[in-house]
Amino acid sequence: MLTALATAAVSGSLLGPGAAPALAADDLYASNTDLYTKLAGREGIDFGRRYKRHERADNSTSAVAPFHRTTIMALHGGGIEPGTSELCLGIAGYHPATFEVTPAGGPVHDYWMFEGLLSSDNGSMHVTSSHCDDRVALSMAGGSLNVLSLHGCTAAQAGVAGSRPEAVVVGGRNEEFKSRLIAAFQDAGFQTVDGARISALAGVDPQNIANRTVLGQGGQLEITTELRRSMFGTFTRLGRPGSTNEVFDRFVAAARTAVARLETSASQTIL
Template identity: 65%
Template sequence: MSPSTPQRPRTSRRTLLTALAATPLLSALGTGTARATAAGDVYASNTDLYTRLPDGEGTDYARRYRRHEMADASTEARFPFHRTTVLAPHGGGIEAGTSELCLAIAGYHPATLERAQADGPVHDYWMFEGIRNADNRELHVTSRHCDDRVALALAAGSLNVLSLHGCTAAQAGAPASRPEAVVVGGRNTDFRRHLHEELRAAGFRTVDGAEVPDLGGDDPDNICNRTLLGKGGQLELTTELRQGMFGSFTRQGRAKSTNDTFRRFTAACRAAITRLEAGPDQAVL
């Protein structure tokens, strides 16, 4: 098959149509159902999506990333390096709010992309974003099938990854009376503990990913775990929690309307990363 020939999805047409019929479409705001499994995905992987939408970048989807330049030219001293990468595999209109969170946790203002704190740490980041006016759900690729080469390279070159996602309150097991919650998952138990403690101290309700297996992020192939240590962290934020972080929950309005809830959440995540990076397994031998 030539590179220009579209690849067929691995799922049969009947299976795909059945899955789509059983799962409600997301709105343009990306407030609907997240899927940790690939049952409802239209595309088998990022590569499949890029191949079948060859002209889609800039119209259907966008990819944004930053890898910070580091250099060690000394023969006598060892210089620090960036240990952590922040990911939003379903940003933009797919799981709304995760792009803005990704940038802020990485240390950048989501509207201007300028450093949020002149003396604060910054982290590498990568985002895949749905930028359609509607039907962004069709661009969802489950995290264990994420094979974007930049995303894989950033994860594989990092000791840690924090991956951000959106879910519904029902998926998180949150009651209708208090739907704002975040599911903390991933294979890095230290990272999960730090995230639980920092987020709870900041006033957020956290749910252990072990209690919600579909959102637990414990698959070794999940992009959050494809690090140098083979483990990472994953956060699944309910729609209500994400909506409460912005004055305007539209694609155009989110980056410019972050509020105190947004700032408390991102500060808690950054504090958890700082604690993680101080651990004994964070040294390069």
């Protein structure tokens, strides 16, 4: 059954080949495959992909190993939605500059990210979440119970433009995950918005890669530019990994708390 579910989550996707746009209609590329095809030979120059899958094994005939739980993703990392790459690594349990497990001995999660590497106009490489057909990304989402997908938005998009533009919008189809994320971010002192209030940021499309999991649901964070900027001493692609601060640490810890609480809930029991 698990194999069938995971296959269904990625079926049809293994075939061939500043500020990001808010809507799919604004995207220059129809999918990741379209981008990779049209920018053939530019990987490592215009864009990059990074991921990590942790080794797992079950050689016992008498016990059942836990099914893979959570993958962290940043679909628009690097210069597309700045700060999301570093947050992806941090929430996965790795220091974004040294890749050391942080906190030491803490749990780690699989991660995947697509990053814009241009000096400017990285938003041109934005591919909306429901059009992500990267084979590795889809296979990782389809083999996980949960995905936490990280994105950047503007304060206006989040509905918080004004005196307090630092906010995170929590979306996705997994209502339990949403409630745990909202509670953890509020407890950590962050202005938190329920994505259900903002349809464009709700993250409920079944084709959104955050929801293409074994359970058919996941979590999505839309983080305002102002909040992301406040997490780093130097808000450049090269400067961010080594200049994370207390705000970054607090945000990462809150997200990891929500993930940990979700992973130990009854909804995560897969036979």
